[in-house]
Amino acid sequence: MDDTKRTPAPKDRNAAPLGPSVRKPGSALTITDVADFAGVSKKTVSRVLNREPMKATTRAKVEAAIETLGFVPNAQARALAFRKNFVIVLFIHDSTSPMAMTFQRGVLSAIGDSELALAVRPVNRESPELLSEIETFLARQKPMGAIFLPPLSERDDIGEMCQRLNVKYVRVGSAQLDMMSRSVWSNxxxxxxxxxxxxxxxxxxxxxxxxxxxxxxxxxxxxxxxxxxxxxxxxxxxxxxxxxxxxxxxxxxxxxxxxxxxxxxxxxxxxxxxxxxxxxxxxxxxxxxxxxxxxxxxxxxxxxxxxxxxxxxxxxxxxVIEMGVLAVHKLVPETLPAGEDPAALPSMVASSLIRRESLDAPVR
Amino acid sequence: MDDTKRTPAPKDRNAAPLGPSVRKPGSALTITDVADFAGVSKKTVSRVLNREPMKATTRAKVEAAIETLGFVPNAQARALAFRKNFVIVLFIHDSTSPMAMTFQRGVLSAIGDSELALAVRPVNRESPELLSEIETFLARQKPMGAIFLPPLSERDDIGEMCQRLNVKYVRVGSAQLDMMSRSVWSNxxxxxxxxxxxxxxxxxxxxxxxxxxxxxxxxxxxxxxxxxxxxxxxxxxxxxxxxxxxxxxxxxxxxxxxxxxxxxxxxxxxxxxxxxxxxxxxxxxxxxxxxxxxxxxxxxxxxxxxxxxxxxxxxxxxxVIEMGVLAVHKLVPETLPAGEDPAALPSMVASSLIRRESLDAPVR
DNA sequence: TCAAAAAAAGATACCGGTGTCTATTTTAAT
DNA sequence: ATTAAAATAGACACCGGTATCTTTTTTTGA
Incomplete structure (x- = not known):
């Protein structure tokens, strides 16, 4: 008989009874696994993930471990620790609006394949709860930035609320709606x-x-x-x-x-x-x-x-597409192509007439 | 041994040197604050948030505290603890496609004002990295569900990958593409x-x-x-x-x-x-x-x-809109109107001809 | 060559929730 | 009234990362 049959306190996950290194492939990996594999500490792996300066040999060792294991960091854990979600929220009034859909294309193209995600949130301008709905969403998600499309963008109280919540935002409109760094508009x-x-x-x-x-x-x-x-x-x-x-x-x-x-x-x-x-x-x-x-x-x-x-x-x-791109660049300067100056970003994108068939001189 | 009940732990965040209860309004509140205010434990507040059965008086006390303080739970912390992000990802091939935009409307309407968020992610079907791009995104975000629009939905390997990652998914198409519970299509x-x-x-x-x-x-x-x-x-x-x-x-x-x-x-x-x-x-x-x-x-x-x-x-x-609604309902049955049976959800939505002006009998 | 300064890596608390197990009440039964 | 059983609340570890502070290693200066 085995005298060690009884397991009194198996609350440590290392003592899992399923045998050594039984884990689902891919997603179950954590930074600790990478650290163990590379023979370094968690913090060192974190440094690599965040591109902090460090000794090249250590970095290479960790990167090799990440590559070998196929490790992908958990966005929620990062967001929790950073107190910022790597997300941009696009608030739209009417999900039918072609303008909103086109704008979204611009946003997506600016985001590209960065680790940012786009969240789309329709809200009803008529609702008396509008402001608190947006506030709740922002408090819950803690996004990197929020974009407000017309006609939501035309409310000043939304901007004030974002500042109170410490959320970066951009208001999009047909004329300047806020300070330069917080608005994008066309003439x-x-x-x-x-x-x-x-x-x-x-x-x-x-x-x-x-x-x-x-x-x-x-x-x-x-x-x-x-x-x-x-x-x-x-x-x-x-x-x-x-x-x-x-x-x-x-x-x-x-x-x-x-x-x-x-x-x-x-x-x-x-x-x-x-x-x-x-x-x-x-x-x-x-x-x-x-x-x-x-x-x-x-x-x-x-x-x-x-x-x-x-x-x-x-x-x-x-x-509209250009405004979408611009809004993202303003919210997250890291999305700018390397070497471009965030301070040099324009805020206005000019509209202008496109001549096609439907306009001609009047018959006299 | 334990006579000295006082815990001299000075590293507690309550010992912040900024004075009593100095915190930014709204977002800085945590479940602990609510618990203290209501005179209960964190866990009890958590129970209220998750609508677990409990004594009515305790629930009322906690709800009053939540209401008074204006507490909003942090989505990232929940996601981390749950190991699931309250997000649905919509993978689209071409952000220009009117179909994708219309489908998105259906998704948004099904999500409504629930605590789910919609994330939109464009991916390039031509890219040889397609599969790993999607896999990385899913591993990073751990969404409640993923929706694949045509022509992405036509790839079987994507479905297999989702199962491997333990991510619920729906494939949308013009004919059945997967098992019923995992696809939505039209005839x-x-x-x-x-x-x-x-x-x-x-x-x-x-x-x-x-x-x-x-x-x-x-x-x-x-x-x-x-x-x-x-x-x-x-x-x-x-x-x-x-x-x-x-x-x-x-x-x-x-x-x-x-x-x-x-x-x-x-x-x-x-x-x-x-x-x-x-x-x-x-x-x-x-x-x-x-x-x-x-x-x-x-x-x-x-x-x-x-x-x-x-x-x-x-x-x-x-x-397309109906398919979007259906896809969400399949991924998150909680989005269904109260009392409806998730098992009774259809998988096919019929297309049919709409007669307008452009069709008439031929001249003979 | 050896100590001091600088750089790198590690140990541990913490972000804000949930899960598990234990302690306490409440309810039911004798 | 007393005790067992059931219901409820609490204590504490944990999710997977980052921040701070400490220790170790490397570099520099005398």
Whole structure:
């Protein structure tokens, strides 16, 4: 009989009864295993992982162990010790928005194959709990940075809350929304002004305008640019040529139908975004108009539809992808290509008109 | 021996030299603070957080403390202790793909405001490192589940790797790709067959077909359904009416131009997805054809373009959002509405034709 | 050559939770 | 009322890393 049969206190994991080094392949490895294998301490392995200065021979020894064992550090443990999760959160208002999806592409490309992860979190702007929902998410996740897309980005209280929680953030918009280091924007207003200048230069004088939803800064900026450009061109804004829209295809269709039913319809319609421009295109087609001969149409965004429409849409290119890249670079300067200066990052990316088929001179 | 109960441990963090209860608001709170406030142990607070059965009065006391202090548990610490991160990873091949973006909407809606987070990770299918890239990401993040979209989902080795790492996964496709509990799919083939049946019923006999890229199961399924339906209808597939495409607008345009330049062009063209259908629409417009009078066009996906085109596109609705919801429910049954049975979840969501303007009977 | 200074590696506490086992109550049974 | 059984709460180790401080090794200076 074996007298050592009884195991009184097997709480040490080294005393596991399953035999020596029984572990699942891959993920069960820890830094301790690597340290044992390399014959060094945990801390030394940690130094290698964090690229701290150390003796080359020791580093090589540890790196060889990591390579041999196929060790991958546990992100949660690092996050806990660092008190920072290697994650960037993208807060979006509407997961349907093409802008958000495009922006996300920019974010992903900037993240590349770094160890950063992207978390996407939709929140409802209408909710009275909005702020506390975001705060809870941030407190729970402790991300490296947070990005707020319009129209969330337009709330100042969100920025203040992030500062209180000590979370880096970037607000994205159509004009500067925060201090430079915390915002990324495009010059929607100037871009529209440039577009209208081109439209006027072609000879148009009756220019219809489809507004975006009131709550969006981009909508206000674009309308402001439009009006400003008209005045600069010596034209008087005609309020009957303005129609309301909600950045949706349907609202653009309705607006187009309204504008085209006027006794004196415009010779060109500027829609505040591409979806609405597509609606206007349809309204024109329904009326049997030939585009751009009978009606020119200009949009804003340069989203995927722009080239898929017939005729292809002249539209202001909104550099959403570039803004996404920029936002990540601002939040995590380490994502910058080697040698680039974080302090030299721009904050504004210019929008500008892309000429396609849907814009031509008016028939006289 | 133990008369001196006082523990003189000065290294306790309560001995911080910054004065009494000096801590940043919100995020610095820990479970210990709550326990002290409520006059219970850490473990008891943990029990409340995890909704374990306990005495109602104790629970109320702790909940009051949590509420009063505004405590939010640290996700990384939980993840470390649980050895599971409360995250779902969505692996996508191409962050440009409208399908991926739409699917993501479904995932987000299923996640809702639960404590799950969505992480999006693009990977390059062409890369020889693909498998190890995914493996490293999974080993690092230890997510609750992983979702693979086409064409990544079509690789069996990825599924095997996930099982090895003990990560739950779902493969999404146009036909079953794995065991039921691990895949979500739609019946693309049957849906195309149904669509073609409708097309034939209108009197069409010369039906053009624009293929998708070879590497995609969906492309093969859709073509197979198309051919099968022709045969069922007593028609012989005419190889000259098949054109290659790559699921892009440009490739659809080129395919449309080719098919419409045939000596005997088809009276209807079925494109394997909407982007290519949009290209065909343009090709038709360029040729001066009136749609659908001179040419009918049918797509597949029912993406955002479908309704924005002129004429609006008759297309097979691909239930991508529903598949996204389903995938999450399969990975984390807790996301199901109360009372629903996880075992009763379907795995297939049917696609079916949506009639819009672009399909009509041929002129005879 | 040997001690002092600098650099490298190690030991151990700690991040903020959960799991296990033990101590204490509460409830049930005699 | 007393005790056994069941339910509840607590103590403490542990998850897998990093930070701090100490020890050891290497380098430098006299």
């Amino acid at each position: 929607d207003r100037e871009a529209v002004m440039g577009a209208v200048r081109d439209i006027v230069a072609l000879g148009h004088t009756r220019i219809g305008f489809v507004r975006g939803p009131k709550g969006f800064l981009s909508a206000r900026e674009r309308e402001a640019g439009f009006r400003q450009a008209l005045v600069s061109a010596g034209l008087t804004p005609d309020e009957t040529l303005f129609a309301d829209g909600r950045y949706t295809f349907d609202s653009g269709l309705a607006a187009g139908q309204a504008l085209l039913s006027l006794p004196q319809p415009p010779s060109v319609i500027f829609a505040s975004n591409d979806s609405m421009a597509a609606g206007v295109v349809r309204a024109a087609h329904e009326k049997g108009l030939r585009l751009p001969h009978d009606l020119s149409i200009v949009g804003f965004d340069d989203g995927p539809v722009a080239v898929q429409l017939w005729p292809s849409l002249t539209t202001v290119h909104w550099p | 693309d083939r049957e849906a195309v067959m149904g669509a073609v049946r409708d097309i034939v019923a209108l009197g069409h006999t010369r039906i053009g077909f624009v293929r998708g890229p070879k590497g995609f199961l969906s492309a093969r399924e859709r073509e197979a359904g198309f051919r099968q339906a022709l045969v069922s209808a007593g028609l012989t597939p005419d190889e000259t009416l098949f054109a290659d495409g790559r699921y892009t607008f440009d490739s659809g345009l080129a395919a449309g131009q080719a098919l419409l330049s045939l000596p005997q062009p088809p009276s209807v063209i079925f494109a394997s997805n909407d982007s290519m259908a949009a290209g065909v629409v343009r090709a038709a417009h360029e040729k001066g054809l009136r749609l659908p009078h001179d040419l009918s066009i049918v797509g597949f996906d029912d993406g955002p373009v479908a309704v924005q085109l002129w004429p609006s596109l008759t297309t097979v609705h691909w239930p």
